[in-house]
Amino acid sequence: MEELKPEWQTFDHVADIGIRGIGRSLEEAFENGARALFSIMLEDILAISCKQKQRLECSSYDLTGLFVAWINALIGLSDLKGMVFSRFDVEIEGTRLKAIVQGEKWSEKIHGRGIEVKGATFTEAKVEEKEGLWIAQCVVDV
Amino acid sequence: MDTSRVNKVNDYVWQIPKSGDMKVPAFIFADRVLLSEMDDKVFVQLSNVASLPGIIKAAMAMPDAHWGYGFPIGGVAAFDPDSGGVISVGGVGYDISCGVRCHRLGLKKSKILPKLETLIEELFRYIPAGVGSTGKIKLTVSRLDDILKHGAHWAVEKGYGFPEELEYIEDGGRIRDADPAKVSTMAKERQKKQIGTLGSGNHYLEIQYVQEIFDRDAARAFSIEEDDVVISIHCGSRALGHQIGTDYLQILGAASRKYNIPIKERELVCAPIKSPEGMDYFMAVGCGINCALANRQVLGHLTRTVVQRIIPEATCELIYDVSHNTCKVEKHKVSGKMHKLFVHRKGATRAFGPGHKELPKLYRQVGQPLFVGGTMGTSSFILVGTQKGEDLAWSSACHGAGRSMSRRAALKRWKGKGVINALKHRGIILKAASLRGAAEEAPEAYKDVERVVEATHGSGLARKVARLKPLAVIKG
Numbered sequence: 001m002e003e004l005k006p007e008w009q010t011f012d013h014v015a016d017i018g019i020r021g022i023g024r025s026l027e028e029a030f031e032n033g034a035r036a037l038f039s040i041m042l043e044d045i046l047a048i049s050c051k052q053k054q055r056l057e058c059s060s061y062d063l064t065g066l067f068v069a070w071i072n073a074l075i076g077l078s079d080l081k082g083m084v085f086s087r088f089d090v091e092i093e094g095t096r097l098k099a100i101v102q103g104e105k106w107s108e109k110i111h112g113r114g115i116e117v118k119g120a121t122f123t124e125a126k127v128e129e130k131e132g133l134w135i136a137q138c139v140v141d142v
Numbered sequence: 143m144d145t146s147r148v149n150k151v152n153d154y155v156w157q158i159p160k161s162g163d164m165k166v167p168a169f170i171f172a173d174r175v176l177l178s179e180m181d182d183k184v185f186v187q188l189s190n191v192a193s194l195p196g197i198i199k200a201a202m203a204m205p206d207a208h209w210g211y212g213f214p215i216g217g218v219a220a221f222d223p224d225s226g227g228v229i230s231v232g233g234v235g236y237d238i239s240c241g242v243r244c245h246r247l248g249l250k251k252s253k254i255l256p257k258l259e260t261l262i263e264e265l266f267r268y269i270p271a272g273v274g275s276t277g278k279i280k281l282t283v284s285r286l287d288d289i290l291k292h293g294a295h296w297a298v299e300k301g302y303g304f305p306e307e308l309e310y311i312e313d314g315g316r317i318r319d320a321d322p323a324k325v326s327t328m329a330k331e332r333q334k335k336q337i338g339t340l341g342s343g344n345h346y347l348e349i350q351y352v353q354e355i356f357d358r359d360a361a362r363a364f365s366i367e368e369d370d371v372v373i374s375i376h377c378g379s380r381a382l383g384h385q386i387g388t389d390y391l392q393i394l395g396a397a398s399r400k401y402n403i404p405i406k407e408r409e410l411v412c413a414p415i416k417s418p419e420g421m422d423y424f425m426a427v428g429c430g431i432n433c434a435l436a437n438r439q440v441l442g443h444l445t446r447t448v449v450q451r452i453i454p455e456a457t458c459e460l461i462y463d464v465s466h467n468t469c470k471v472e473k474h475k476v477s478g479k480m481h482k483l484f485v486h487r488k489g490a491t492r493a494f495g496p497g498h499k500e501l502p503k504l505y506r507q508v509g510q511p512l513f514v515g516g517t518m519g520t521s522s523f524i525l526v527g528t529q530k531g532e533d534l535a536w537s538s539a540c541h542g543a544g545r546s547m548s549r550r551a552a553l554k555r556w557k558g559k560g561v562i563n564a565l566k567h568r569g570i571i572l573k574a575a576s577l578r579g580a581a582e583e584a585p586e587a588y589k590d591v592e593r594v595v596e597a598t599h600g601s602g603l604a605r606k607v608a609r610l611k612p613l614a615v616i617k618g
Contacts, residue, residue, distance in 0.1 A: 012548040069392065113578070114578055118387075121409060
């Protein structure tokens with residue numbers, strides 16, 4: 001096992017792709033999970049400028065459900081507004097989440113085209129604390 | 143899969159005996175090689191499905207089965223509402239009614255080849271494909287409700303196709319059990335700009351020719367001969383279906399707790415069919431199916447418009463339109479009597495045999511056509527439903543090749559441009575909305591479709607009719 005550090009990752013799944021966020025707090029893990037999501041939807045997430053803010057809320061019956069709901073809310077918002085995001089300020093209370101997300105309108109020229117994500121799933125989904133870091137992950141259906 | 147854990151029934155059928163919480167046994171339709179290559183998770187997921195309340199006869203996996211969400215992809219199960227039967231999000235999936243339609247051009251390969259490049263260029267320009275693409279039809283939410291209620295009928299009324307095409311679509315192009323009030327505003331808002339778009343991932347539009355005919359009678363009924371050109375379109379209910387799936391994952395999650403249904407995997411969340419939550423989901427799935435049927439009807443007609451502009455003598459008639467990810471009410475024989483069952487097909491195709499009253503007159507003697515997509519470099523197949531398939535698996539068959547390599551592994555191994563060039567050397571033109579998508583969908587990342595089709599044919603689920611070879615492909 002590689003050394004754990006705060007970052008975003010993707011991981012293998014037979015037909016789809018896993019996304020993982022690692023953070024020093026639960027919130028940071030969720031924020032990094034969101035970066036992992038946009039890394040597969042686009043070619044270049046570093047090219048995203050924070051020009052617009054959006055607010056987002058979601059809830060579930062436990063933390064794993066909340067991570068899946070968070071990723072699904074981002075997929076929905078991105079699709080609805082035609083936007084892509086790179087900055088996420090997440091607040092979690094129990095199993096409720098509030099976030100301010102920042103980004104801009106998607107442009108093929110600027111961000112490139114990745115693959116469409118249909119939804120976050122409960123496959124390989126977990127939220128856990130390990131070695132002082134939080135890990136939030138799930139497989140997304142593409 | 144560890145093959146010592148299953149009992150051999152015959153060369154193509156394997157049984158997982160009832161054990162633990164399983165209410166019925168499970169059957170896997172596959173040859174020994176496909177079975178041994180199947181993920182162990184298929185075994186686990188099938189056993190989980192067999193443990194759900196009200197399941198009838200058995201949980202089943204088609205020859206292209208692999209690890210899915212709740213149900214394995216390629217999973218089939220029927221539930222009796224009168225015996226506490228349930229409806230599950232995992233049995234339908236996120237891309238509700240993802241499916242394939244196939245149009246015959248009425249022309250031979252030799253006629254098409256000189257214009258192939260122009261044709262695929264024009265189709266690529268005209269058919270919106272890839273992530274972020276939007277359709278030419280813009281709708282309000284209330285207009286969208288018409289689509290969710292009327293499916294392909296809506297498309298035909300709006301001038302996308304002809305009324306006589308509708309009987310060549312499952313359920314005559316429309317599911318009546320569909321209530322738009324059971325679909326969230328978010329789902330509808332997301333779908334407003336997506337009618338008439340292909341999507342991405344494994345979705346495609348492919349120009350193919352008939353390389354070989356295996357069943358002359360069925361081929362005659364479907365009006366296809368060797369060297370004839372057809373166009374296959376693979377896509378689904380787009381964002382609407384995805385959002386219904388994610389919305390009801392939470393709703394049925396709560397319902398499973400409310401009705402004390404033990405759930406072994408979170409995507410197997412379900413509700414009794416006869417509960418308000420179960421009925422709401424069923425009515426939402428109906429909307430998802432109608433959305434997909436309308437979408438494919440629009441795409442089919444847009445395709446025909448382009449084809450006839452480039453090649454005026456082409457007919458582009460619809461052979462049939464099949465759906466993969468569905469839950470439908472069907473009548474099937476159980477212990478000698480006809481019962482109304484809720485049949486889940488997750489990554490599996492309905493395959494009615496000869497004589498079924500739902501089939502169009504021209505096909506009633508031979509059975510329902512179904513299309514099994516291969517990869518953009520190999521083959522696809524036309525099959526036909528059988529009587530035996532009704533007894534074996536509620537008239538169900540395989541739906542595709544199934545991946546053998548993950549998308550990340552494919553990305554590490556191939557580059558999009560390399561895949562395009564390799565196909566070009568083999569005489570296949572690939573137009574890809576995303577180079578990354580092209581790499582991920584490299585033909586070598588998929589299982590051998592020939593073996594999947596042989597196992598489907600050998601087991602009797604469906605019969606081989608024709609092999610199709612690709613000439614040009616659009617990948618979303």
